[in-house]
Amino acid sequence: xxxxxxxxTFRYLTISLLAVIAIWALLFHTxxxxxVYDNVxxxxxxxxxxxxxxxxxxxxxxxxxxxxxxxxxxxPVDEAHYDESNRLTNEMIFMPYDGEDEPYRVxxxxxxxxxGKMYSLEIRTSTVEEDDLIYDLSISLFALYFFxxxxxxxxxxxxxxxxxxxFDKILKQLQxxxxxxxxxxxxxxxxxxxxxxxxxxxxxxxxRNEQVFNDQKLFIGNASxxxxxxxxxxxxxxxxxxxxxxxxxxxYIQLADAKKSLWRMVSLNRSLxxxxxxxxxxxxxxxxxxxNKIIEEILExxxxxxETEGITVKKEFNTVFETMFNKDLANILIxxxxxxxxxxxxxxxxxxxxINNLNEIIFSNTSDLFALNPNEIYNRFYKQGFSVExxxxxxxxxxxxxxxxQTIHIDYQYKDGLHQFIxxx
Numbered sequence: 001x002x003x004x005x006x007x008x009t010f011r012y013l014t015i016s017l018l019a020v021i022a023i024w025a026l027l028f029h030t031x032x033x034x035x036v037y038d039n040v041x042x043x044x045x046x047x048x049x050x051x052x053x054x055x056x057x058x059x060x061x062x063x064x065x066x067x068x069x070x071x072x073x074x075x076p077v078d079e080a081h082y083d084e085s086n087r088l089t090n091e092m093i094f095m096p097y098d099g100e101d102e103p104y105r106v107x108x109x110x111x112x113x114x115x116g117k118m119y120s121l122e123i124r125t126s127t128v129e130e131d132d133l134i135y136d137l138s139i140s141l142f143a144l145y146f147f148x149x150x151x152x153x154x155x156x157x158x159x160x161x162x163x164x165x166x167f168d169k170i171l172k173q174l175q176x177x178x179x180x181x182x183x184x185x186x187x188x189x190x191x192x193x194x195x196x197x198x199x200x201x202x203x204x205x206x207x208r209n210e211q212v213f214n215d216q217k218l219f220i221g222n223a224s225x226x227x228x229x230x231x232x233x234x235x236x237x238x239x240x241x242x243x244x245x246x247x248x249x250x251x252y253i254q255l256a257d258a259k260k261s262l263w264r265m266v267s268l269n270r271s272l273x274x275x276x277x278x279x280x281x282x283x284x285x286x287x288x289x290x291x292n293k294i295i296e297e298i299l300e301x302x303x304x305x306x307e308t309e310g311i312t313v314k315k316e317f318n319t320v321f322e323t324m325f326n327k328d329l330a331n332i333l334i335x336x337x338x339x340x341x342x343x344x345x346x347x348x349x350x351x352x353x354x355i356n357n358l359n360e361i362i363f364s365n366t367s368d369l370f371a372l373n374p375n376e377i378y379n380r381f382y383k384q385g386f387s388v389e390x391x392x393x394x395x396x397x398x399x400x401x402x403x404x405x406q407t408i409h410i411d412y413q414y415k416d417g418l419h420q421f422i423x424x425x
Contacts, residue, residue, distance in 0.1 A: 009160070013152055017145065025141045032137070036127070037105065041088055044107040044123050047072070048086070051121060056114045072123040077110065082118045084110045093124065103127045166190035170199055177206065217276050227269045235262050271393040274332065275380075278400050286405070289325040291334070291361060291423075292317055295353060298334050302342075311345060316354040321361055323408060323425055329401045336394045337421055341365035343394075344419070352418070361423040371414035 051072055055061040062074050087108040092101040106124045113119050169188045177185075185203050190196055238259045242252065277283070299313060306313055341351045341363055348366040355361050378399040398421075402408050411422045 010152060014149060017148060017152075021141060021145050021148075025137065029137060037088075040105045040125060040127060041107070044088070044105065044125060045086060047123050048107060048109060048121060051123070052111050055111075055119075059114055062113045062115075062119055067122075067124065071125060072121065075120045075122075077118050077120045079118065081120070082110045083108075090127070091124075095126070163192070166192065166195045167198075170195065170202065174202065217279055223272075225273070227265070231262055231266050231269065235259060235266070238262070268393065271397060274397055275393065275400055278329070278397070278404050283326040283329050283404065286324045286326055286407075288322055289327060289330045291321040291323075291330065292355065294330055294334050295361075298331065298338060299353075302338060305342065309342065309345075309349065311342065311349045311351055314350070314352045316352075316356075318357050319355055319359065321355050321359060321423075321425075325405055325407060329405060333398055333401050336398050337363045340394050340398075340421075341419075344369065359425050363421045363423075364418040366417065367419050369419070372412065372419065374412045377412060 051061065051070075051074075055074070064070075064072065064074050067073050089106050089108070091104050091106050093104045094100070095102045103126070104124045105127050106122060108120065108122050110118060110120050166188045169186075173185050173188075185199075185206065188195070188199055190199075238255050241247065242255055242259075247255070295315075299315070305311075338351070338353075342365075344365065344367050345351065346366050346368045350364075350366045352364040353361070354364070378395050380393060380396045398410065402410055408423050408425055411424065413420050413422065
Protein backbone atom coordinates (compact mmCIF):
# COMPACT_ATOMS: atom_id res chain seq x y z
CA UNK A 1 0.00 0.00 0.00
CA UNK A 2 1.31 3.40 -0.99
CA UNK A 3 1.88 5.91 1.82
CA UNK A 4 3.07 9.49 2.01
CA UNK A 5 6.75 10.28 2.52
CA UNK A 6 6.09 11.53 6.06
CA UNK A 7 4.20 8.39 7.09
CA UNK A 8 6.78 6.22 5.33
CA THR A 9 9.54 7.93 7.35
CA PHE A 10 7.55 7.66 10.59
CA ARG A 11 6.95 3.95 10.07
CA TYR A 12 10.64 3.20 9.62
CA LEU A 13 11.61 5.49 12.49
CA THR A 14 9.17 3.58 14.73
CA ILE A 15 10.63 0.20 13.79
CA SER A 16 14.21 1.46 13.99
CA LEU A 17 13.65 3.10 17.37
CA LEU A 18 12.11 -0.08 18.74
CA ALA A 19 15.21 -2.03 17.71
CA VAL A 20 17.61 0.65 18.98
CA ILE A 21 15.85 1.01 22.33
CA ALA A 22 15.71 -2.79 22.76
CA ILE A 23 19.47 -3.08 22.15
CA TRP A 24 20.12 -0.07 24.34
CA ALA A 25 17.92 -1.52 27.12
CA LEU A 26 19.80 -4.82 27.00
CA LEU A 27 23.18 -3.09 27.22
CA PHE A 28 21.92 -0.69 29.89
CA HIS A 29 20.47 -3.56 31.94
CA THR A 30 23.74 -5.48 31.69
CA UNK A 31 25.73 -2.43 32.70
CA UNK A 32 23.44 -1.57 35.64
CA UNK A 33 23.48 -5.17 36.93
CA UNK A 34 27.22 -5.24 36.68
CA UNK A 35 27.41 -2.06 38.73
CA VAL A 36 24.89 -3.39 41.26
CA TYR A 37 26.76 -6.69 41.68
CA ASP A 38 30.04 -4.84 41.89
CA ASN A 39 28.71 -2.69 44.76
CA VAL A 40 27.10 -5.69 46.47
CA UNK A 41 30.31 -7.69 46.14
CA UNK A 42 32.32 -4.85 47.60
CA UNK A 43 29.92 -4.76 50.54
CA UNK A 44 30.19 -8.54 51.04
CA UNK A 45 33.97 -8.41 50.94
CA UNK A 46 34.01 -5.57 53.41
CA UNK A 47 31.60 -7.47 55.64
CA UNK A 48 33.91 -10.51 55.40
CA UNK A 49 36.82 -8.46 56.75
CA UNK A 50 34.68 -7.10 59.59
CA UNK A 51 33.45 -10.61 60.56
CA UNK A 52 36.91 -12.16 60.53
CA UNK A 53 38.28 -9.25 62.52
CA UNK A 54 35.43 -9.59 65.03
CA UNK A 55 36.09 -13.36 65.37
CA UNK A 56 39.58 -12.59 66.70
CA UNK A 57 38.13 -10.13 69.20
CA UNK A 58 35.19 -12.31 70.21
CA UNK A 59 35.91 -16.07 69.78
CA UNK A 60 32.20 -16.83 70.14
CA UNK A 61 31.58 -15.41 66.63
CA UNK A 62 32.99 -18.59 65.06
CA UNK A 63 30.17 -20.53 66.69
CA UNK A 64 27.55 -18.74 64.47
CA UNK A 65 26.59 -21.76 62.39
CA UNK A 66 23.17 -20.51 61.27
CA UNK A 67 22.10 -17.50 59.26
CA UNK A 68 20.62 -14.98 61.59
CA UNK A 69 20.09 -11.28 61.62
CA UNK A 70 23.61 -10.64 60.30
CA UNK A 71 23.05 -13.03 57.38
CA UNK A 72 26.27 -15.03 57.80
CA UNK A 73 27.39 -18.33 59.21
CA UNK A 74 30.72 -19.92 60.05
CA UNK A 75 31.33 -23.67 59.76
CA PRO A 76 34.47 -25.68 60.53
CA VAL A 77 36.04 -27.41 57.52
CA ASP A 78 38.82 -29.88 56.93
CA GLU A 79 41.92 -29.17 54.95
CA ALA A 80 40.53 -30.85 51.80
CA HIS A 81 37.63 -28.36 51.59
CA TYR A 82 39.47 -25.29 52.78
CA ASP A 83 39.64 -22.39 50.24
CA GLU A 84 40.56 -18.79 51.11
CA SER A 85 39.51 -17.36 47.74
CA ASN A 86 36.35 -15.25 47.42
CA ARG A 87 33.67 -17.28 45.65
CA LEU A 88 30.60 -15.23 44.66
CA THR A 89 27.38 -16.86 43.43
CA ASN A 90 23.71 -15.98 42.77
CA GLU A 91 21.28 -18.28 44.56
CA MET A 92 17.55 -18.51 45.20
CA ILE A 93 16.73 -18.62 48.94
CA PHE A 94 13.35 -18.89 50.61
CA MET A 95 12.12 -15.70 52.29
CA PRO A 96 9.41 -16.19 54.97
CA TYR A 97 8.03 -12.68 54.41
CA ASP A 98 7.20 -13.26 50.73
CA GLY A 99 6.66 -16.98 51.14
CA GLU A 100 8.76 -17.71 48.06
CA ASP A 101 12.32 -18.00 46.84
CA GLU A 102 14.11 -14.75 46.17
CA PRO A 103 17.52 -14.00 44.60
CA TYR A 104 20.54 -13.65 46.92
CA ARG A 105 24.19 -12.87 46.40
CA VAL A 106 26.41 -15.27 48.35
CA UNK A 107 30.10 -14.93 49.26
CA UNK A 108 32.03 -18.04 50.37
CA UNK A 109 35.58 -17.97 51.66
CA UNK A 110 37.85 -19.59 54.24
CA UNK A 111 39.92 -18.26 57.15
CA UNK A 112 41.93 -19.41 60.14
CA UNK A 113 40.30 -18.61 63.46
CA UNK A 114 42.01 -17.36 66.61
CA UNK A 115 42.22 -20.93 67.79
CA GLY A 116 44.18 -21.89 64.64
CA LYS A 117 41.42 -24.00 63.17
CA MET A 118 40.09 -23.76 59.61
CA TYR A 119 36.64 -22.30 59.07
CA SER A 120 34.32 -21.63 56.13
CA LEU A 121 32.52 -18.26 56.04
CA GLU A 122 29.28 -17.75 54.10
CA ILE A 123 27.78 -14.29 53.81
CA ARG A 124 24.62 -13.54 51.86
CA THR A 125 22.63 -10.48 50.99
CA SER A 126 19.31 -10.13 49.24
CA THR A 127 19.30 -8.80 45.70
CA VAL A 128 15.51 -8.69 45.41
CA GLU A 129 15.99 -5.09 44.26
CA GLU A 130 17.23 -6.53 40.97
CA ASP A 131 13.71 -7.65 40.07
CA ASP A 132 12.37 -4.25 40.98
CA LEU A 133 15.15 -2.70 38.94
CA ILE A 134 14.23 -4.75 35.84
CA TYR A 135 10.55 -3.93 36.30
CA ASP A 136 11.20 -0.22 36.80
CA LEU A 137 13.61 -0.21 33.89
CA SER A 138 11.04 -1.86 31.60
CA ILE A 139 8.35 0.63 32.59
CA SER A 140 10.73 3.52 32.09
CA LEU A 141 11.81 2.25 28.68
CA PHE A 142 8.21 1.77 27.58
CA ALA A 143 7.35 5.29 28.73
CA LEU A 144 10.46 6.62 26.99
CA TYR A 145 9.59 4.77 23.77
CA PHE A 146 6.02 6.07 23.86
CA PHE A 147 7.22 9.61 24.56
CA UNK A 148 9.72 9.47 21.70
CA UNK A 149 7.08 8.15 19.30
CA UNK A 150 4.62 10.88 20.25
CA UNK A 151 7.39 13.46 19.89
CA UNK A 152 8.36 12.14 16.47
CA UNK A 153 4.71 12.08 15.41
CA UNK A 154 4.26 15.70 16.45
CA UNK A 155 7.53 16.74 14.84
CA UNK A 156 6.60 14.75 11.76
CA UNK A 157 3.19 16.43 11.56
CA UNK A 158 4.16 20.00 12.36
CA UNK A 159 7.89 20.25 11.70
CA UNK A 160 8.22 18.09 8.59
CA UNK A 161 4.95 19.42 7.14
CA UNK A 162 6.44 22.87 7.21
CA UNK A 163 9.79 21.65 5.89
CA UNK A 164 8.11 19.76 3.02
CA UNK A 165 5.71 22.58 2.13
CA UNK A 166 7.91 23.80 -0.80
CA PHE A 167 8.09 20.21 -2.09
CA ASP A 168 4.29 19.91 -1.90
CA LYS A 169 3.91 23.15 -3.87
CA ILE A 170 6.32 21.93 -6.54
CA LEU A 171 4.48 18.60 -6.74
CA LYS A 172 1.10 20.34 -7.03
CA GLN A 173 2.39 22.48 -9.91
CA LEU A 174 3.56 19.33 -11.68
CA GLN A 175 0.15 17.71 -11.16
CA UNK A 176 -1.58 20.73 -12.71
CA UNK A 177 0.87 20.92 -15.60
CA UNK A 178 -0.44 19.86 -19.00
CA UNK A 179 1.90 19.16 -21.86
CA UNK A 180 1.47 21.67 -24.67
CA UNK A 181 -0.33 24.14 -22.41
CA UNK A 182 2.81 25.51 -20.87
CA UNK A 183 2.73 28.24 -18.29
CA UNK A 184 5.83 29.35 -16.48
CA UNK A 185 6.01 27.47 -13.19
CA UNK A 186 5.63 29.71 -10.19
CA UNK A 187 8.84 30.19 -8.27
CA UNK A 188 8.65 28.46 -4.88
CA UNK A 189 10.79 30.10 -2.23
CA UNK A 190 12.82 27.60 -0.24
CA UNK A 191 16.03 27.45 1.76
CA UNK A 192 16.54 23.76 1.03
CA UNK A 193 19.23 23.23 -1.59
CA UNK A 194 17.71 19.98 -2.89
CA UNK A 195 14.27 21.54 -3.38
CA UNK A 196 15.82 24.51 -5.15
CA UNK A 197 17.80 22.18 -7.41
CA UNK A 198 14.70 20.05 -8.07
CA UNK A 199 12.70 23.12 -9.03
CA UNK A 200 15.43 24.36 -11.38
CA UNK A 201 15.78 20.99 -13.11
CA UNK A 202 12.01 20.59 -13.51
CA UNK A 203 11.68 24.05 -15.05
CA UNK A 204 14.57 23.35 -17.38
CA UNK A 205 13.11 19.98 -18.42
CA UNK A 206 9.65 21.48 -19.06
CA UNK A 207 11.12 24.29 -21.15
CA ARG A 208 13.09 21.82 -23.27
CA ASN A 209 10.07 19.56 -23.79
CA GLU A 210 7.79 22.48 -24.63
CA GLN A 211 10.32 23.78 -27.15
CA VAL A 212 10.54 20.37 -28.83
CA PHE A 213 6.73 20.07 -28.79
CA ASN A 214 6.24 23.52 -30.33
CA ASP A 215 8.87 22.82 -32.97
CA GLN A 216 7.13 19.57 -33.88
CA LYS A 217 3.73 21.25 -34.13
CA LEU A 218 5.20 24.04 -36.25
CA PHE A 219 6.93 21.52 -38.51
CA ILE A 220 3.77 19.45 -38.97
CA GLY A 221 1.69 22.54 -39.69
CA ASN A 222 4.18 23.96 -42.17
CA ALA A 223 4.81 20.61 -43.84
CA SER A 224 1.07 19.97 -44.21
CA UNK A 225 0.53 23.37 -45.81
CA UNK A 226 3.47 22.94 -48.15
CA UNK A 227 2.34 19.45 -49.22
CA UNK A 228 -1.15 20.54 -50.25
CA UNK A 229 -0.09 22.32 -53.45
CA UNK A 230 2.27 19.65 -54.91
CA UNK A 231 -0.24 16.90 -54.07
CA UNK A 232 -3.04 18.77 -55.81
CA UNK A 233 -0.81 19.39 -58.86
CA UNK A 234 0.20 15.72 -59.02
CA UNK A 235 -3.44 14.56 -58.87
CA UNK A 236 -4.47 17.03 -61.57
CA UNK A 237 -1.68 15.86 -63.88
CA UNK A 238 -2.71 12.22 -63.37
CA UNK A 239 -6.32 13.20 -64.18
CA UNK A 240 -5.12 14.83 -67.41
CA UNK A 241 -3.23 11.69 -68.39
CA UNK A 242 -6.21 9.51 -67.61
CA UNK A 243 -8.51 11.75 -69.70
CA UNK A 244 -6.32 11.44 -72.81
CA UNK A 245 -7.65 7.93 -73.39
CA UNK A 246 -4.64 6.67 -75.35
CA UNK A 247 -3.20 4.66 -72.49
CA UNK A 248 -2.90 0.92 -72.33
CA UNK A 249 -4.87 -0.89 -69.65
CA UNK A 250 -1.74 -1.64 -67.60
CA UNK A 251 -0.68 2.01 -67.63
CA TYR A 252 -4.20 3.10 -66.80
CA ILE A 253 -4.28 0.81 -63.74
CA GLN A 254 -0.88 2.03 -62.58
CA LEU A 255 -1.93 5.69 -62.83
CA ALA A 256 -5.20 4.93 -61.02
CA ASP A 257 -3.24 3.26 -58.19
CA ALA A 258 -0.87 6.24 -58.06
CA LYS A 259 -3.83 8.62 -57.86
CA LYS A 260 -5.34 6.51 -55.07
CA SER A 261 -2.05 6.66 -53.12
CA LEU A 262 -1.91 10.45 -53.61
CA TRP A 263 -5.43 10.80 -52.26
CA ARG A 264 -4.34 8.82 -49.21
CA MET A 265 -1.49 11.28 -48.79
CA VAL A 266 -3.99 14.13 -49.07
CA SER A 267 -6.12 12.50 -46.35
CA LEU A 268 -3.07 11.96 -44.15
CA ASN A 269 -1.97 15.55 -44.74
CA ARG A 270 -5.39 16.90 -43.78
CA SER A 271 -5.45 14.76 -40.62
CA LEU A 272 -2.00 15.98 -39.55
CA UNK A 273 -3.01 19.56 -40.25
CA UNK A 274 -6.19 19.06 -38.24
CA UNK A 275 -4.19 17.64 -35.28
CA UNK A 276 -1.81 20.58 -35.46
CA UNK A 277 -4.68 23.09 -35.42
CA UNK A 278 -6.39 21.40 -32.49
CA UNK A 279 -3.17 21.23 -30.48
CA UNK A 280 -2.51 24.90 -31.27
CA UNK A 281 -5.89 25.72 -29.67
CA UNK A 282 -7.42 27.22 -32.81
CA UNK A 283 -10.88 25.95 -31.79
CA UNK A 284 -11.56 27.72 -28.51
CA UNK A 285 -15.12 28.97 -29.05
CA UNK A 286 -17.70 26.79 -27.31
CA UNK A 287 -21.48 26.76 -27.43
CA UNK A 288 -24.33 24.50 -26.39
CA UNK A 289 -24.21 21.66 -28.92
CA UNK A 290 -27.05 19.22 -29.63
CA UNK A 291 -25.23 16.06 -30.68
CA ASN A 292 -28.46 14.41 -31.79
CA LYS A 293 -28.79 16.94 -34.62
CA ILE A 294 -25.13 16.66 -35.58
CA ILE A 295 -25.38 12.87 -35.83
CA GLU A 296 -28.51 13.18 -37.99
CA GLU A 297 -26.81 15.67 -40.33
CA ILE A 298 -23.67 13.58 -40.73
CA LEU A 299 -25.67 10.40 -41.34
CA GLU A 300 -27.50 12.21 -44.14
CA UNK A 301 -24.16 13.24 -45.67
CA UNK A 302 -22.94 9.64 -45.52
CA UNK A 303 -26.15 8.14 -46.86
CA UNK A 304 -24.71 7.54 -50.33
CA UNK A 305 -21.69 5.77 -48.81
CA UNK A 306 -23.96 3.53 -46.75
CA GLU A 307 -25.91 2.58 -49.87
CA THR A 308 -22.74 1.90 -51.86
CA GLU A 309 -21.21 -0.21 -49.08
CA GLY A 310 -24.50 -1.90 -48.24
CA ILE A 311 -24.26 -0.84 -44.58
CA THR A 312 -27.30 -0.85 -42.32
CA VAL A 313 -27.43 1.95 -39.75
CA LYS A 314 -29.60 1.61 -36.65
CA LYS A 315 -30.39 4.69 -34.56
CA GLU A 316 -31.89 4.83 -31.08
CA PHE A 317 -32.12 8.22 -29.39
CA ASN A 318 -33.72 7.94 -25.94
CA THR A 319 -32.71 11.41 -24.82
CA VAL A 320 -31.01 14.59 -25.99
CA PHE A 321 -27.23 14.66 -25.59
CA GLU A 322 -26.15 18.29 -25.12
CA THR A 323 -22.98 19.84 -23.78
CA MET A 324 -20.63 22.80 -24.26
CA PHE A 325 -18.43 22.06 -27.29
CA ASN A 326 -16.87 23.67 -30.33
CA LYS A 327 -19.25 23.14 -33.23
CA ASP A 328 -16.56 22.41 -35.84
CA LEU A 329 -14.82 19.92 -33.56
CA ALA A 330 -18.14 18.27 -32.73
CA ASN A 331 -18.71 17.60 -36.45
CA ILE A 332 -15.17 16.25 -36.87
CA LEU A 333 -15.55 14.08 -33.75
CA ILE A 334 -18.79 12.40 -34.88
CA UNK A 335 -17.62 12.14 -38.48
CA UNK A 336 -14.39 10.36 -37.48
CA UNK A 337 -16.25 7.86 -35.27
CA UNK A 338 -18.71 7.04 -38.07
CA UNK A 339 -15.90 6.73 -40.67
CA UNK A 340 -14.04 4.45 -38.26
CA UNK A 341 -17.14 2.20 -38.04
CA UNK A 342 -17.39 2.15 -41.84
CA UNK A 343 -13.72 1.36 -42.53
CA UNK A 344 -13.48 -1.50 -40.06
CA UNK A 345 -16.83 -3.20 -40.71
CA UNK A 346 -17.23 -6.74 -42.05
CA UNK A 347 -19.67 -8.60 -44.26
CA UNK A 348 -22.47 -8.15 -41.70
CA UNK A 349 -22.38 -4.40 -42.52
CA UNK A 350 -24.01 -3.14 -39.33
CA UNK A 351 -23.54 0.17 -37.51
CA UNK A 352 -25.53 1.14 -34.42
CA UNK A 353 -25.70 4.59 -32.84
CA UNK A 354 -27.52 4.82 -29.52
CA ILE A 355 -28.06 7.68 -27.07
CA ASN A 356 -29.28 6.22 -23.78
CA ASN A 357 -30.72 7.71 -20.62
CA LEU A 358 -27.28 7.62 -18.98
CA ASN A 359 -26.18 10.47 -21.28
CA GLU A 360 -24.00 8.17 -23.35
CA ILE A 361 -23.55 8.01 -27.12
CA ILE A 362 -22.61 4.46 -28.12
CA PHE A 363 -21.14 3.84 -31.59
CA SER A 364 -21.18 0.09 -32.35
CA ASN A 365 -20.04 -1.77 -35.44
CA THR A 366 -19.51 -5.34 -36.55
CA SER A 367 -15.95 -6.31 -37.45
CA ASP A 368 -13.71 -9.26 -38.21
CA LEU A 369 -11.34 -8.06 -35.48
CA PHE A 370 -11.51 -9.20 -31.88
CA ALA A 371 -11.16 -6.91 -28.84
CA LEU A 372 -8.61 -4.13 -29.35
CA ASN A 373 -6.03 -2.84 -26.89
CA PRO A 374 -7.61 0.30 -25.31
CA ASN A 375 -4.14 1.57 -24.38
CA GLU A 376 -3.02 1.71 -28.03
CA ILE A 377 -6.02 2.42 -30.26
CA TYR A 378 -5.75 6.19 -29.73
CA ASN A 379 -2.05 6.33 -30.57
CA ARG A 380 -1.10 8.06 -33.80
CA PHE A 381 -0.64 5.78 -36.81
CA TYR A 382 -1.99 2.80 -34.89
CA LYS A 383 -4.07 0.74 -37.30
CA GLN A 384 -6.83 -1.68 -36.41
CA GLY A 385 -6.18 -4.81 -38.45
CA PHE A 386 -4.74 -4.44 -41.93
CA SER A 387 -7.01 -1.79 -43.44
CA VAL A 388 -5.18 -0.10 -46.32
CA GLU A 389 -7.68 2.77 -46.36
CA UNK A 390 -6.89 3.80 -42.78
CA UNK A 391 -4.08 6.27 -42.04
CA UNK A 392 -4.13 5.48 -38.29
CA UNK A 393 -5.06 9.03 -37.25
CA UNK A 394 -8.87 8.92 -36.96
CA UNK A 395 -9.09 7.86 -33.32
CA UNK A 396 -6.05 9.95 -32.44
CA UNK A 397 -7.91 13.02 -33.70
CA UNK A 398 -10.95 11.95 -31.63
CA UNK A 399 -8.85 11.68 -28.47
CA UNK A 400 -7.11 15.01 -29.16
CA UNK A 401 -10.46 16.76 -29.67
CA UNK A 402 -11.85 15.43 -26.39
CA UNK A 403 -8.66 16.35 -24.54
CA UNK A 404 -8.90 19.86 -25.98
CA UNK A 405 -12.57 20.39 -25.09
CA GLN A 406 -12.54 18.58 -21.69
CA THR A 407 -16.33 18.15 -21.50
CA ILE A 408 -16.62 14.59 -22.87
CA HIS A 409 -14.47 11.50 -22.48
CA ILE A 410 -14.42 8.30 -24.51
CA ASP A 411 -14.28 4.62 -23.54
CA TYR A 412 -13.88 1.50 -25.63
CA GLN A 413 -15.34 -1.95 -25.08
CA TYR A 414 -15.87 -5.15 -27.03
CA LYS A 415 -19.32 -6.54 -26.29
CA ASP A 416 -21.43 -9.22 -28.01
CA GLY A 417 -19.11 -9.27 -31.02
CA LEU A 418 -19.39 -5.49 -31.47
CA HIS A 419 -16.71 -2.83 -31.14
CA GLN A 420 -18.18 0.02 -29.10
CA PHE A 421 -16.89 3.56 -28.60
CA ILE A 422 -18.82 5.31 -25.86
CA UNK A 423 -18.92 9.11 -25.40
CA UNK A 424 -19.78 10.22 -21.85
CA UNK A 425 -20.14 13.66 -20.33
